[in-house]
Amino acid sequence: MDVGVVTPKKDGMNLVAKEMMLCNSAAGLILSTGAGSEMQFSMAGLHSEQDPNYHRVDDLFDVEAFAEVFHKALTEIREQRERHGKVLNDFIMANDIERWSQTFLDPSWSHLVIRQTDVTTLDDFFNIMLRTRDVRKAIVERVLKGIPIRQHFAISLQNAKESLELACKPDCFKIELQSGVDATVANKNNTVEFYIKNEIEELEKDLKFLEFIQSEDVFNIEQFISSLQIYHPDSEERFRNEVAAVVDMFFDADHFNYFFTDRDGTLKSYSCAYPASIQPAYSGVIQAQFARRCAQTCAIVTTAPLMQVGILDVNTIPEGYYYIGASVGREWYVDPDNKFKDQSIPEHDLQQLNLVFDSIAYLLEDSEFKIFNLIGSGLQKHFGHVTIAHQDSSNTIPTELKKKIDDKIHAIVEDIDPNNQLFEIIIDDRDIKIFVKTEFGGIFDKGNGIELLINHLKCDLTEGTILVCGDSITDIPMLEYCLIKNPKNVYTVWVVNGQNIQLRNQVHDLCKKYGNEHLVFVSCPEVLLGSMAQATIREISICRGAVTHHRHSSSTTQLEEGASTDDR
Incomplete structure (x- = not known):
C-alpha cells in the first residue's frame, strides 16, 4: 500500500485509518473530514498548513478538489511521505486504548474493582477471596501475554488486603466470622475463627509483584525473588x-x-x-x-x-x-x-461412596457437627474418595469433639461396608479420607494418578x-x-x-x-x-x-x- 484512503461522508472508519498506518507507517494517508480519526489528528495538530502529515478532503462532492488531493498524495516525495507516516504511527501508538482508559476513566470507579468492605460473615470472606481470584487470573494472563497491567488490579488487591486486616482482631491475624449456623457446644457464639496470616501475606506479595513486574529495571525478577526471603520461617x-x-x-x-x-x-x-x-x-x-x-x-x-x-x-x-x-x-x-x-471403579462402588457422602452430609446438619462444614477442606466429594475436615489450621476444635466426629464417620462407613471390602479410611491431623479400594484391595494414590x-x-x-x-x-x-x-x-x-x-x-x-x-x-x-x-x-x-x-x-x-x- 502506497496511499491509504478513508473517506466516509459521516463520522466512522476510525480504526481502519489507524490500522493502515500501524501496518505500514511509510504509506501516505487520505482522510475525509467525515473520518473519525481525522478529527482526532486535526485536534492534535497533525494537519498544519505548513506541513500536514496527511491529505484531507473537505468536500467529497467537489470532484476537482478530490482529484487534486489524490494527485498530491500519489506524487508526494517518498522521504516526505515516510516522515509523515512515522509521525502518525508514533501518535497512534502513544494514544492507544490503554492511554485512553487511563486518561478518561478513573480506575477506582470501575465495576471490576474490589472495594473495601466489611468482612463479618463467612460469605463475606469467601466472596472477597473469590473476587481476588478473578483479578489474579487477569494479572497472570496479561503478564504472560505481555499486555500492560491495568491500574485497578492493584487497587482491588489493596482494598481486599485492607478489608481483611480491618476485620482481624487487634494485633493479630485472627478473624472471627458469623458462620450462619446454629450455636453449638464448640461454637457457642455462632462464629468461626480463622487465622488468615497466609491470605493477607499472599495479597502483600502480589502487590509487590505488580510493582516489580512493571519496573523497567533489568533485575526486577531477581529483586522480587529477594523480596520473598522475609517470609521464610527461619x-x-x-x-x-x-x-x-x-x-x-x-x-x-x-x-x-x-x-x-x-x-x-x-x-x-x-x-x-x-x-x-x-x-x-x-x-x-x-x-x-x-x-x-x-x-x-x-x-x-x-x-x-x-x-x-x-x-x-x-x-x-x-x-x-x-x-x-x-x-x-x-x-x-x-x-x-x-x-x-x-474407569476402573465399578458403578456399584461409586454408588456406595455417594451413600457415604450423603450420610456424612446429613450428619453435618446436626448443630453439634456443622462446624466441620466450615473449617479446612470442609466436606468434599472427590472421584473415588470423600474428605471431611476434623481439625482446622489453628487447632481450635476440642479433642473430644474431634474424636466424636471420627467415631461417627467410622460408624457410617462400617454400616455401609460391614465387611470392610469397599472402603479404607485414612486419617491425618486435619482430615479423614474414605477411599474406594482398587480391584487389588489397595488405595488409588498419586503414583497411580501419574500412571493414568x-x-x-x-x-x-x-x-x-x-x-x-x-x-x-x-x-x-x-x-x-x-x-x-x-x-x-x-x-x-x-x-x-x-x-x-x-x-x-x-x-x-x-x-x-x-x-x-x-x-x-x-x-x-x-x-x-x-x-x-x-x-x-x-x-x-x-x-x-x-x-x-x-x-x-x-x-x-x-x-x-x-x-x-x-x-x-
Whole structure:
C-alpha cells in the first residue's frame, strides 16, 4: 500500500485509518473530514498548513478538489511521505486504548474493582477471596501475554488486603466470622475463627509483584525473588541458601521432560479453608513461565476435587500450561473439551461412596457437627474418595469433639461396608479420607494418578529427566513411581519443615533405595517458587535428544549476596 484512503461522508472508519498506518507507517494517508480519526489528528495538530502529515478532503462532492488531493498524495516525495507516516504511527501508538482508559476513566470507579468492605460473615470472606481470584487470573494472563497491567488490579488487591486486616482482631491475624449456623457446644457464639496470616501475606506479595513486574529495571525478577526471603520461617540467610541449592539442582538437570507436583503445601502454603486457597498471581506467573521455559510435560496432582470448590475454582494459571490431576490423579483436566478419568471403579462402588457422602452430609446438619462444614477442606466429594475436615489450621476444635466426629464417620462407613471390602479410611491431623479400594484391595494414590496420565498421553518416563515436588506422605507414591521408571534421572524437591524428621527420612530412604541423590529439602513454598523463577532467568536451547543452557549473567545477583557463583 502506497496511499491509504478513508473517506466516509459521516463520522466512522476510525480504526481502519489507524490500522493502515500501524501496518505500514511509510504509506501516505487520505482522510475525509467525515473520518473519525481525522478529527482526532486535526485536534492534535497533525494537519498544519505548513506541513500536514496527511491529505484531507473537505468536500467529497467537489470532484476537482478530490482529484487534486489524490494527485498530491500519489506524487508526494517518498522521504516526505515516510516522515509523515512515522509521525502518525508514533501518535497512534502513544494514544492507544490503554492511554485512553487511563486518561478518561478513573480506575477506582470501575465495576471490576474490589472495594473495601466489611468482612463479618463467612460469605463475606469467601466472596472477597473469590473476587481476588478473578483479578489474579487477569494479572497472570496479561503478564504472560505481555499486555500492560491495568491500574485497578492493584487497587482491588489493596482494598481486599485492607478489608481483611480491618476485620482481624487487634494485633493479630485472627478473624472471627458469623458462620450462619446454629450455636453449638464448640461454637457457642455462632462464629468461626480463622487465622488468615497466609491470605493477607499472599495479597502483600502480589502487590509487590505488580510493582516489580512493571519496573523497567533489568533485575526486577531477581529483586522480587529477594523480596520473598522475609517470609521464610527461619531466616533470610536460610532462604538464600535453600534457593541456591534448588537452583543448582535445576541447572544440573538443565531441562525437565516431565514435571509432577503437588499444590497445597508445596506450591501454595496451606490456607484456613479451601475456598480461600486462591493461587496468588505471582505464583501463577512463575509456574507458567517455568512450564514454558524449563519443562515439557507438566502436571499438578492434588487430593482436592476438580470442581465444586475444587482446584479449578482456586487456580489462576491459564489452560495449556499444566495438566490438572484432581482426586489424587483419578480425574484429569486439560481444557473444557479434554477431560478423562479412571474407569476402573465399578458403578456399584461409586454408588456406595455417594451413600457415604450423603450420610456424612446429613450428619453435618446436626448443630453439634456443622462446624466441620466450615473449617479446612470442609466436606468434599472427590472421584473415588470423600474428605471431611476434623481439625482446622489453628487447632481450635476440642479433642473430644474431634474424636466424636471420627467415631461417627467410622460408624457410617462400617454400616455401609460391614465387611470392610469397599472402603479404607485414612486419617491425618486435619482430615479423614474414605477411599474406594482398587480391584487389588489397595488405595488409588498419586503414583497411580501419574500412571493414568502417562498411559493416556502415551509417554515414556524411562526417557529424559523428571522433576517431582511434594510436601506430605500422600506425595511419596508419586516420587516412587517415577523412581521405579527412571531412577537415575529423577530430581525432587520437598517442602518439609525441620521438625518433620519422619517424612524427611522416608523421602531420603526412598531416594537412597533407588540410588538417587538428586534431592533437596526446603522449608516453605516461597523457596520453591523463588527457585523456579530463578531457573527461568537464563538462555536455554532445546532440541530433541540434546539440551544445552547458559546461565543468565545475573542468576545469582540480588539472591545469594556474595555467595559463590561458580558454574558446575
